[in-house]
């Protein structure tokens with residue numbers, strides 16, 4: 366199985382989801398999950414100021430864009446990157462509806478995306494653990510950040526104290542899928558945590574909602590210095 370096969374399959378999955386994503390994502394991963402407060406917490410962790418340049422990796426339909434635009438204002442720059450054309454089409458409609466003129470949308474595989482240098486902040490929500498090479502994405506982003514720039518990753522994980530058999534019962538209950546099993550076995554959140562520790566200073570790690578999600582944060586050492594903050 367090649368990487369391209371995997372990417373094409375994923376694009377097909379999100380093409381099917383795109384039209385209803387903003388509604389159905391409210392039920393993700395279960396109805397009532399505190400997704401909105403987790404998104405707010407993530408954007409706050411970026412410490413954004415007016416005029417900042419932000420990259421959102423795997424931005425989907427742009428559900429975080431209103432929070433980001435509020436923080437950076439019209440003088441800022443927002444770059445949304447995603448693999449799926451149909452998700453980006455939705456994001457484009459959101460941008461047009463709000464009249465934002467400072468958003469660029471890029472269709473790209475996250476691990477192959479060339480981050481511009483001098484970025485003030487990078488985030489990814491509910492996506493990076495499903496990206497092949499998620500550790501490389503963190504490293505590439507860290508290398509693009511200005512000194513003091515911030516990286517924040519919010520995503521789901523399995524609770525550490527849950528026995529493996531119980532996790533599998535939970536997975537079976539919500540609909541067993543081979544890829545979910547693979548995700549649980551691979552524990553990509555640990556790859557992300559290690560990459561944040563490796564490439565950033567002040568790496569932080571918070572478990573959210575009984576260990577079913579995490580917020581990983583870190584600060585750039587200035588490897589991508591060339592812009593201004």
Ligand SMILES: C[S@@+](CC[C@H](N)C(=O)[O-])C[C@H]1O[C@@H](n2cnc3c(N)ncnc32)[C@H](O)[C@@H]1O
Pocket residue numbers: 375379390422423424425426427428429446447448449452473474475476489490491492495496497
């Ligand atoms: C669950 S959605 C999350 C969207 C958005 N971040 C949010 O918080 O609503 C996952 C998104 O990740 C994108 N994605 C998955 N794998 C990707 C990859 N390798 N590179 C770029 N985007 C990817 C999908 O196209 C989809 O839009």
